[in-house]
Amino acid sequence: MRVLAAATLGGVILFAASAGAQTTAATAPTFSKDIAPIFQAKCQECHQPNSIAPMSLVTFADARPWARSIKQRVAQRQMPPWHIDQSIGVQKFKNDMSLSQKQIDTIVAWVDAGAPQGDPKDLPPARKVNADNEWKGVQDGYGPPDLVIRSSEYKMPASGQDVWYRPMSEVPITEPRWVKMVEIRPTSLKARKGLHHSIAYQVLSPDNVQAVNTGTANGPAPAANVEDLVNRRPQLMEWAIGKGYDLFPPGTGKLIMPGEKLSWDQHLHASGEEVNIGSEIALWLYPKGQEPTKRSYLIGFTGLKRRGFVDIPPNSMAYTEGFTVLKENTLITNFQPHFHLRGKAMEVKAILPDGSTQIVSYVGKFNFNWMTNYIYADDAAPAFPKGTVIQVSAWYDNTKNNPSNPDPDQWVGYGDRTVDEMAHA
Amino acid sequence: MNVVYLSDAEYKEWQDKKKAQSTTTVADRQQQ
Numbered sequence: 001m002r003v004l005a006a007a008t009l010g011g012v013i014l015f016a017a018s019a020g021a022q023t024t025a026a027t028a029p030t031f032s033k034d035i036a037p038i039f040q041a042k043c044q045e046c047h048q049p050n051s052i053a054p055m056s057l058v059t060f061a062d063a064r065p066w067a068r069s070i071k072q073r074v075a076q077r078q079m080p081p082w083h084i085d086q087s088i089g090v091q092k093f094k095n096d097m098s099l100s101q102k103q104i105d106t107i108v109a110w111v112d113a114g115a116p117q118g119d120p121k122d123l124p125p126a127r128k129v130n131a132d133n134e135w136k137g138v139q140d141g142y143g144p145p146d147l148v149i150r151s152s153e154y155k156m157p158a159s160g161q162d163v164w165y166r167p168m169s170e171v172p173i174t175e176p177r178w179v180k181m182v183e184i185r186p187t188s189l190k191a192r193k194g195l196h197h198s199i200a201y202q203v204l205s206p207d208n209v210q211a212v213n214t215g216t217a218n219g220p221a222p223a224a225n226v227e228d229l230v231n232r233r234p235q236l237m238e239w240a241i242g243k244g245y246d247l248f249p250p251g252t253g254k255l256i257m258p259g260e261k262l263s264w265d266q267h268l269h270a271s272g273e274e275v276n277i278g279s280e281i282a283l284w285l286y287p288k289g290q291e292p293t294k295r296s297y298l299i300g301f302t303g304l305k306r307r308g309f310v311d312i313p314p315n316s317m318a319y320t321e322g323f324t325v326l327k328e329n330t331l332i333t334n335f336q337p338h339f340h341l342r343g344k345a346m347e348v349k350a351i352l353p354d355g356s357t358q359i360v361s362y363v364g365k366f367n368f369n370w371m372t373n374y375i376y377a378d379d380a381a382p383a384f385p386k387g388t389v390i391q392v393s394a395w396y397d398n399t400k401n402n403p404s405n406p407d408p409d410q411w412v413g414y415g416d417r418t419v420d421e422m423a424h425a
Numbered sequence: 426m427n428v429v430y431l432s433d434a435e436y437k438e439w440q441d442k443k444k445a446q447s448t449t450t451v452a453d454r455q456q457q
Contacts, residue, residue: 252429296427329436331429348426379446383431383439425426 029110030118031060038103039063040127042080045139048129052192058127060117071111074104081242081370084335085362089348092377094247095140133189135282136244137181145183145282147173149200151264153187153278156194156271162417163268165277168203171260176208178253178291181284182246184239186277193271196418197240197371198279201233202254203261233263235298237281240338240371245282247375248296249333253286255295269418296333299324303339303346303394303423310414310421312342318396320423323389331383335361335374339423341404342412343368344397348425353387360390361425368404368418394423 029035039047039057047057056062063070073079082098099107110116138144149172154165186195236254237246248254268277286292302322304310312318337346348360360382361374376382384390400408412421431439 246427248427249429294429296429299426299428301426329431329433331431331439333427333429335426379442383436385436 028113028116029106030116030122031063031110032118032120033122034106034118035063035110036060037124038099038107040124042097042099042103044127045136051132052189058129060120064115064117067111067115071108074099074107077104078365078367081367081372082374083363083365083367083370083372084374085364089359089361090335090374090376090380090382092380094375094377095244095373133185133192135183135185137183137282137284140244142181142245142284146285147283148280149262149283150187150280151262151266151278153191153276154266154268156268156275156277158272158274159270162196162270164416165264165266165268167264167278169262169264171256171258171262173256173258176255176257177283178255178286179236179283180248180253180286180292182237182254183244183282184237184279185282187280188276190273190275191277192241193273194268194275194277195241195266195279196269197238197265197267199238199265200236200279200281201263201265202236202256203233203263205257205259208255208257208260236262238298239279240336241368242370243336243373246298246334246373248292249331249378249381251292252294252296252333253292256283267416267418300338300424301348301390301392303392303425304414308414310412310423312396312398312412312421314409314411315399317344318342318398319394320396321391321393322423323391326384326386326388326390329383329386330388331381332360333376333381335363335376335425336371337363337366337425338371339366339368339394339396340418340421341368341406342396342398342402342421343394343423344402345395346423346425347391347393349391349393350382350384351389351391353385358382392423392425396421 043057047053047055049056049058055066077083077098080097080099082096086098135145149169151169152167154163156163184198184200186192236256262281264279266277266279301324304320304322310320335348337343339346343366345362345364345366347362350358350360352358398405398408398412402408406419414420414422
């Protein structure tokens, strides 16, 4: 009887354990039902065949081998590449690509359960595959650009020093037009490996001198003459590796005029293979009759006490800060932290004339490969009164703990090369 | 950062809109 009771008890325990395991397996997320929709919404823009990502995440066969890596990257919020701190400052964005905590938890639970496929019948309809090197603006639903201007290409050798390639391009318009959105991309997927930044400077016509940001961040500066203004070249757009587009708030934009040119400043870096590298700029224009009333200006708020002042000893952390006084009431519409391989964290803070302070934005896990442009939602973009000081604080990691650091034993100073440093927002 | 300059009247209009919003969009850091 005791043996029978023990066997029965054992059988009950075994049944209970089996039932529990079945419950866990039954409730674990599956790729088909739970993960594929997340990947479609937040990952496949880049993680598809022939794209900038190292692997596709379109099918279960694509994703399954990478399950553990996927769990690590999403749990640490390294992927998607949205690194702005979500507990400080502005929290609403037009281009937020981050995963929600629920989505992260689902992905983690999927991997922890062995990354099951589930029933393929539960898969959502397949997402449309992007064209190679597709514009981010098209991927995000803004339709095709109205105008694309392409620079000539430079044959970058497989190895060697950085190159700054500065060709010019015509702006093929016959009447004034206003730009509401602008995006730069390398001329090919291969070119992405070697193009670190690309700036399209606007060589103005004398009829468009108001386009010049006449140093307004430091106060309106009367120009000596029209030629002086024409020779100052405002930035139509600045692009750096990993950035998407600039989208100006409704009612604002940049004016381009017939006869103007683009002067490109392209920073090329050897990538281990010879590749032709150039840039293209896409312009989405306001329809005629819907021209905006205000201009958008691109200002680099410095993170340095003075230009050229960066001094980072080997195997150390470092800090710099810069201050810019707003000479006009200013609406800030985005945040794009910029520094190089030792960049670790950046904070933008406003010190108002009454002495109060506000943290505008903070990125604590800067990654050089992702110069993400965090575009504030229209109802969240902050404005500050004339006299406000914008403080940019920058932290650098020149130790071996920084996985992007090419040489922690190297002293690092200011410069344009990828191995040098700078800091601005 | 991209910026738009506001007249005094436009800035006041922006301030009035912010006050009307139910939540603050720019967080204040507590001074230690």
